[in-house]
Amino acid sequence: MLDVKVSERNGAAIVALAGELDISEVPDVEKQLKAVEQRRPSALVLDLRGLNFMDSSGLRVVLEADLRSRRESRRFALIPGPEPVHRVFLIALLDKRLEFIEDPSVVEGSR
């Protein structure tokens, strides 16, 4: 079960995920992310603090959002989730490839 909350702060879109992100939730999350991206926010923040599980399919969603953001010249950042979730990124050394931030204010007003 996954809960997706979208909010906006000073031009940056914040997508907060809560619950479990696995293969069954992927289509819905992707749809919502793309809807947010269409509104051309200056930055996109994925808040993972509410997640208690994420597997490789969730990772793929994140990687693709990152690739899209790069293509569309948009800043993309993640707020790390709890240890079991963040570990997925650490095992793949993605903490060095993706931007992880403390809270959304870091990206507000960015270009």
Next chain:
Amino acid sequence: MDSTNLAEQNRELEGVELELARKTAIFKAALDCIIYMDHEGRILDFNPAAERTFGYKREDVVGRYLAETIIPPSLRQRHWDGLRRYFETGEAPVLGKRLELTGMRSDGTEIPVELAVIRVNVPGPPFFAGFIREISERKRLEERLRRAEERQRFLAEASSVLAKSLDFHETLTTVARLAVPRLADWCAVSIREDDGTVSQLAVAHVDPTKVEQAKALAERYPPDPDSPYGVHAVLRSGQSQLIREIPESMLQAAAKDEEHLRLLRELNLRSAMSVPMIARGKALGVISFISAESDHLYDESDLQLAEDLARRAAIAVDNARLFEERSYVARTLQQSLLPPKLPSVPGVELASLYRPAGEAFEVGGDFYDVFPSTGRTWAVVIGDVCGKGPDAASVTGLARHTIRAAAAEESRPSRILQTLNDAVLQQRTDHTFCTVAYVRMKSAHGGIALDVCCAGHPLPMILRADGAVEAVGAEGTLLGIFPDPELADRAGRLRPGDALVLYTDGLTDQHGPEGRLGRKGIEDALASSAGLDAASIAASLERAVMSGNGQPLQDDVALLVVRVLPADSRETR
């Protein structure tokens, strides 16, 4: 007598005569039967409607006992008991109520009737007036309505049965059993197999011994494929057949000999329907309904129901067949993506586990491989492609083959995985990625030297002979997304009795009784397997992951165990 009295008397008489005339008119003209009965049960009067309904003339029944005329033998005792009870206790439950009973005509036929009885008080013992209506027609309509409701209920039940299972043998057998005895005394389902032969899938009757008899009969006298009636004919034409009343001539035509004819007659077949199951324009089989003991003669509405059922059954069979085909394809594909069996590696015992999650027709994304490599080394690899289905499967195939090819040229695991990374990047445009753990093993003095590289994959674990558990290798970037993944080789060592365990995250992510197994869960399961052989270690991990409250696997699980044989067993090799 004076004139006023006479006039009054005359007027009274006129009034009475008028009254009498009216009542006589009612009695004679009433559509319902009116029968008067005295306190001893004898018929006092019998109106023309009663004459018509029961087939007696008034003068033939007046004075005779009701019980001996219009009451059927089975109900006579009740009638006498009721009369006696009334006169003994004053109680008569039948008075003032509308009852449904059976009456009997003069020719002995029994008819359903509706009855109301009242007591008429007169000086002396009372007599009874009964108003009777024949309700055969109403009963017939009620029966038809009941049958129609029964049919709808049956159809709803059958539909839910058909939707439940993808094993069509099982479903059709259940449907045949459901049809009996509600729709038919006998129900048989035949299927056309892939090779064109027609086989009887299910036969149902309430009495299982009769089913055996019917099967034996069919075996001894198989149906004639050229007959204009029956399963073969319906399959050929794609049209239903309704035989409202099975004539003797049909039995004779079907019978192959006297004995056969006798057996057929014994079955008491009265009426039959055969309907084809058609899906996507093809006749897949036939459902046959036969009425025997229940004496029901099938009509158009029965046939419509049968055809409706056959339509739904056909879709279920078609879907089940498609599912089976896809499962077969997937299983075959899956088999081709796995090493057919683990090779024999000197000095080492191997065990593996592979459990794909998901439906039987989905191909999993986990893979593993064990193969000889350059410089008298062995490679042990495990990987996980993100995704399911044919896309993931093709990357799985790409991964295994690229790794093997690269390993023939290059000895360093990090270089081999870099090659794989480039291959996936180049050949895929959909951001499919994979994680891999690659271990190169070389026989070294007193054990096996390991060279480990992990790309985005959980680090392999080593279970030492003394029960200690540790990880080996360094984390690396997953493959197929970035052109410059970080990949590092790390050394390790296995001594005799040590075991190396490679696994995919399906193992750690599976829900157990206390939440996900996690790395800790794996470590604990391994620690408790100290000293066991490779197969037992694999089994112990399998138990740990499968014991989670019977939940289906959420993700594929693959694992490889490589154990260095303990010193004493090695020497005997």
